[in-house]
Amino acid sequence: MRTWLLSLLLVLSSGVAAFEPIEFRDAAEEARFRDLSAELRCVMCQNQSLADSNAEIAHDLRLQVLELMREGKTDDQIKDYLVARYSEFVLYNPPVRPATWLLWFGPALLLVGGGVVVVVVVRRRSAKAPANTSPDDGQEW
Amino acid sequence: MMKRLLPLIAFAALALLLGVGVMMNSGKDTSAIPSPLVGKMAPDFALPVLDEPERIITRDSLLGEPYLLNVWGSWCPACRDEHPVITELAESGRIRVIGYDYKDEADDARRWLQQFGNPYALVIADVEGRAALDWGIYGAPETFLVDAQGYIRWKFVGPLTPEVVQGQLLPVLESLE
Numbered sequence: 001m002r003t004w005l006l007s008l009l010l011v012l013s014s015g016v017a018a019f020e021p022i023e024f025r026d027a028a029e030e031a032r033f034r035d036l037s038a039e040l041r042c043v044m045c046q047n048q049s050l051a052d053s054n055a056e057i058a059h060d061l062r063l064q065v066l067e068l069m070r071e072g073k074t075d076d077q078i079k080d081y082l083v084a085r086y087s088e089f090v091l092y093n094p095p096v097r098p099a100t101w102l103l104w105f106g107p108a109l110l111l112v113g114g115g116v117v118v119v120v121v122v123r124r125r126s127a128k129a130p131a132n133t134s135p136d137d138g139q140e141w
Numbered sequence: 142m143m144k145r146l147l148p149l150i151a152f153a154a155l156a157l158l159l160g161v162g163v164m165m166n167s168g169k170d171t172s173a174i175p176s177p178l179v180g181k182m183a184p185d186f187a188l189p190v191l192d193e194p195e196r197i198i199t200r201d202s203l204l205g206e207p208y209l210l211n212v213w214g215s216w217c218p219a220c221r222d223e224h225p226v227i228t229e230l231a232e233s234g235r236i237r238v239i240g241y242d243y244k245d246e247a248d249d250a251r252r253w254l255q256q257f258g259n260p261y262a263l264v265i266a267d268v269e270g271r272a273a274l275d276w277g278i279y280g281a282p283e284t285f286l287v288d289a290q291g292y293i294r295w296k297f298v299g300p301l302t303p304e305v306v307q308g309q310l311l312p313v314l315e316s317l318e
Contacts, residue, residue: 043279046172056244057279060270085277087177 019059022066029069036075037062040082041092049092173298176277180294183287184275191242191250191264198265200291203239207294207317209310210285211261212241212273215253217281223300224257230306231260236286236314240264243273243281286310288317 024030034051042053043061050058050065061082068078082090094100178184183200190196211227213220231238240261242250247266254264267273276285277296286295295313297305 043174057270060274064271064274084177085274086279087174087277089174 019054022062032075033062033066033069036069036078037065039092040065040079041090043086043090046089170299174277174279176293176296178277178293179296181292183285183291183293184272186272186275188265188267188272191240191247191266198263203287204291205289207236207286207288207314208262209236209238210241210276210287211238212243212276212278212281212283212285214243214245214281215249216245219300220282221257223282223302224260226301226303226306228258228260230301231262237262241273241278242266242268243278244268244270286313 022033024033037051038049040050040061042048042050042055042058044055044057045053048058050061065078065082068081073081079091088094094103096104185200187197187199190198209230213224227238230236238261240259240263242264245266245268247268250264250266270278280298282300284297284301285293288294294317295310297309301310
């Protein structure tokens with residue numbers, strides 16, 4: 001029974017791989033490809049990187065990236081090529097420009113701002129609560 | 142008194158911010174990527190006509206008259222939804238509509254056109270989808286408006302509706318004339 005179940009699962013799992021795996025010329029090419037496609041966004045499944053996505057457009061774009069790599073283009077040239085067609089959205093890390101300062105520095109600013117608020121509130125509270133614990137109260141508390 | 146209301150006021154301010162954000166984004170397809178090609182010359186391409194593989198259409202062969210490039214595929218359900226809108230546009234004679242059959246087998250495309258009607262002045266076939274990358278196409282349906290000089294003036298991602306045609310396409314079309 002168990003062998004039957006296991007073989008059924010094995011057969012079903014073969015349907016997952018939808019695309020032929022890319023054959024790289026060497027390890028360096030593969031490493032560069034992986035790094036580059038991890039920095040790019042899948043334009044269809046927009047929460048995934050180009051490396052991770054199973055969408056067909058992601059497959060097409062990966063092949064295009066590989067072709068550009070083999071044509072001798074640099075990483076920056078490949079990114080420019082994609083940005084020219086799909087806008088900066090295709091870059092997983094948006095460039096740091098005045099328009100994106102809030103995006104990049106906003107969380108840190110909020111953290112610092114929140115920290116300042118906490119410090120101010122704590123200081124005010126401790127200033128208001130005078131340490132006048134009358135020692136001879138006669139009570140345990 | 143004010144201090145007690147402070148958390149409530151802060152909450153109300155945040156709720157207002159959220160409300161504004163929701164209102165601003167409702168009714169829009171926020172996953173649609175704005176095209177960096179609007180205002181630029183359409184990319185050059187050389188694609189065969191569906192059913193006439195010896196007849197190759199290039200960007201330059203389409204100059205002289207504006208056209209709507211409608212990206213569709215027989216595998217795309219939303220393309221069926223917008224097909225009546227496309228058909229009406231084409232039949233009105235307002236603008237010539239060219240079909241861009243994206244990642245489709247010729248047989249499937251032909252069958253789809255037979256079933257739903259062929260309003261296109263021309264259907265070009267991009268079976269592999271490589272030429273589509275130059276247009277920044279990432280799915281279907283997508284529609285481009287290209288003017289007589291070959292410049293892309295408008296792009297829409299998603300199925301066309303009468304509202305989009307009235308509200309977006311026609312104004313741009315009028316500004317061309």
